[in-house]
Amino acid sequence: MANTPTDFFSPLPMELLVYIYSNLSPKALLNAWGARNKIHQRAIEHVLFAKNEIEFYSSQIKVLTALSNSRTIINNDAEYLKQLTIKFSTKVKNPKLSLSDQLRGMKLLSTIWQVSLDTTLITSKLNNPDTCRRTLDCLGALSPALGKKTLAAFVESVISKLNDPDWLIRKDVLHCLTAMASTLDKEILATLVKPVNNKLYDEDLDVRRAAMNCLAAIVPALEKEALTSLVESFRDKLNDQNLTVRQAALNCLAAMTPTLEQEKLAALVEPVTKKIYDHEWDIRQAALNCLAAMVPALEKKNLETLIEPVINKLNDLSSTQAASNCLAAINSALEKNSRAKIAELLKNQLDHSSQTVRQAALNCLTTIVPTLEKETLATLVEPVLNKLNDQKPDIGRAALNCLTAMVPSLENETLTMLVETVTSNLNDEDLDVRQAALHCLRTIAPVLEEATSVNLEAIKYNLNDQDWMIRQAALICLEAITPGLEKEALVTLVESVKNKLNDPNPLICQTALYCLTAMVPDLEKETLMTLVECVVNKLNNRDSEIIKAALNCLKTMVPALEQETLATLIGPVINKLKNLSWSVCQVSLNCLETMTPFLEREALATLVELITNNLHASSLLIRQETCHFLVFVLANADHDVKIMINSSxxxxxxxxxxxxxxxxxKQIYNVPNQAEVTSLSEKEALQMIMF
Structure with a gap:
């Protein structure tokens, strides 16, 4: 039977649609979901909610929020929404998520399951002078879990403390408002501008910084009228005698630029440009950063007036990087011909008699490389390569760094040519040049497979260099290369890297642990088992950085280890919670999070009791990490572990x-379980009636 036009345009099978969308990025999936019909949306949802990588988490939240708010998209199919929500609930348990992201996900789950969060305890403590600061900390951290109305109810009480005589409370209020800003309505945010703006001139530096950060969070949501008055206020402060005020004004203007009209921005170009000549280096940097933020919205005529003054600042050692970043922003906004002209201008400076000028030109080229076309890049390779022969080692190092930045955009033929030249620099007399050569090879190898095989032995040879910095660079290079190696080649490296764990220099031991961590996912279980003991031994090292590297390595190993082996690791890792270093405790908690799914209930209960005590630790970071760990445990309904806070x-x-x-x-994660029990009971009752 002949195909009719209707047959030709009939919908594609769901399996084929799923295949088509399966390799899209999170952003592409989200864009496709918003632009497609319902059949395509179901396929995209199938793909999206099958992903466990955290980069898909934000898109999952947006799609599920849209479906729960407008259920006609799924034809009011409550069962479909329930199943999708259950899938999403497993994503919230990912230990790699931040506490803020975990709470955002739980807020969505609680909305769908209709589980309310009781905040009466916070309300009662906010106005108590003895508990005010800790309550502000709690409210700021908890804000991702609260709805707009709930947060709005707290705003007045929080703002009232902005004039507290205690500067610590004023600072905490601003931190709390900053955390709340992304959830509050525009109308409420507008009322915050004046009181927060006044704190830019607080007598305490930390309060002024907190006010600046708070305004930066508020600004994107403001209406034009509020923005206009704020712009004029900051513009007047650009010439203030106080350095901190000038810097705050520039940083706030930078935060505001995406929301300003071209006319307003154009009027700011001249006063901000003048600040790149300020006698204070941090004001010069802030001005260049502000100009970089303004660039995307400026017209071509305004952009071209910035090129010369910004290029001149490349030779100001205190502002070179900020000037390079600003020029990169300008370059990306220009037309192709103009971009090529800037590259040509910098290329001509590579032969300047001044080392400072040559180095600044190379550093700037390194920064703007991502904005250049392949044809322009091709013209730069040879002149940059020639700088490897410069009499000044710093120029050779800068040239290698520039070539490293070019690697992702170069053709294979050019890369193959680079390999030999860069490898020859592994024998350079200058330590920095050898180190930069290793970093360059580290970047080339994953892009060009042949480069890996050609340079593997040469890189491996440098593991025994007399200079520790070269040994370290070789390990860093191997760390980057290992994910692209065949298993046979990888196994030949393991022993050499493992031997570096006994290097007399602690930095080499630490870097070797990083390298082994990169290898772990691709190692066979037998090879992995040979590493466990030597990595565990490093937990007894005196150097806290080595202990942290060993903990991270063990964390990567956990999913591949047998239950018996895992049981032997829990004790040594728990012991690290007693370490005097807060950062070691923090990494120990990260490692234990990975282990908890494999623990028996009694062992987990003991662990939770021990860790809960860290909620009262003197270190803020340990308390925050403990909070993250306990939320992770609570989210796993299978654990059913009680958390007892010691103090009333x-x-x-x-x-x-x-x-x-x-x-x-607990209530959030019990809802689907209860629904499952109800469903089973209904089925059992039906079976009894039938029989």
């Missing part, structure tokens, strides 16, 4: 947060 009145914001959310999280 928690003495930290983190303890108050856990006390507030414990029952809420």
């Amino acid at each position: 009145s928690p003495n930290t914001g983190e303890a108050l947060l856990i006390q507030t959310v414990s029952d809420w999280i």
Whole structure:
């Protein structure tokens, strides 16, 4: 039977649609979901909610939020929404998510499952002078889990403390408002501008910084009228005698630029450009950063007036990087011919008699490389390569760094030519040049497979260099190369890298652990088992950086280890919670998070009791990491572990947060379980009637 036009345009099978969308990025999936019909949307949802990588998490939240708010998209199919929500609930358990992201996900789950969060404990403590600071900390951290109305109810009480005589409370109020800003409505944010703006001139530096950060968070949501008055206020402050005020004004203007009209921006170009000549280096940097933020919205005529003054600042050692970043922003906004002209101008400076000028030109080329066309890049390779023969080692190093930046955009033929030249620099007399050559090879190898095989032995040879910095660079190079190696080649490296764990220099041992961590996912179980003991031994090292590297290596190993082996690791890792270094405790908690799914209930209960005590630690970062760990445990319904806060009145914001959310999280994860039980009961009742 002949195909009719209707047959030709009939919908594609779901399996084929899923295949088509399966390799798209999170952003591309989200864009496709918003632009397609319902059949395509179901296929995209199938792909999106099958992803476990955290880069897809934000898109998952946006799609599920849209479906729950407008259920006609799924034809009011409650069962479909339920199943999608259950899938998403597993994503929230990912230990790699930040606490903020975990709470955002739980807020969505609680909305769909209709589980409310009780905030009466926070309300009661906010106006108590003895508990005010910890409550502000808690409210700021908890804000991703709260709805707009709930947060709005707290705003007045929080703002009232902006004039507290205690500068620590004023600072905490601003941090809290910053955290709340992304959730509050525009009308409420507009009321915050004046009181927060006044804090830019607070007598305390930390309060002024907090006010600047808070305004930067508020600004994107403001209406034009509010923005206009704010712009004039900041413009007047560009010439203030106080360095901090000038810097705050520039940083706030930079934050505001995406929301300003071209006319307003054009009027700011001249006063901001003048600040790149300020006698204070940090003002010059802030001005260049502000110009870089303005660039995307400026017209061509304004952009071209910036090129010369910004290029001149390349030779100002205190502003070279900021000037390079600004020029890169300008370059990306220009037309092709103009971009080529800037590259040509910098290329001509490579032969300047001044070393400072040559080095600045190379550093700037390194920064603008991503904005250049392949044809332009091709004209730069040879002149940059020639700088490897410069009499000044710093120029050779800068040239290698520039070539490293070019690698992703070069053709294979050019890369193959580069390999030999760069490899020859592994024998350079200058340490920095040898180190830069290794970093360059590290970048080339994953792009060009042949480069890996050609240079593997040469890189491996440098593991025994007399200079520790070269040994370290070789390990860093191998760390980058290993993901692209065949298993046979990888196995030949393991022993050499493992031997570096006994290097007399602690930095080499630390870097070797990083290298082994990169190898772990591709190693066979037998090879992996040979590494466990020597990595565990490093937990007894005196150097906290080595301990952290060993913990991270063990964390990567956990999914591949047998239950018996895993059981032997728990004790040594728990012991690290007693370490005097807060950063070691933090990494220990990260490692234990990875282990918890494999623990028996009794072992987990003991661990949770021990870790809960860290909610009262003196270190903020340990308290925050403990909070993250406990939220992760609570989110896993299978654990069913009780968290007991010792004090009836928690003495930290983190303890108050856990006390507030414990029952809420359990209820969220019990809803689908209860629904499943109800469903089974209905089926059993039906079977009894039938028989």
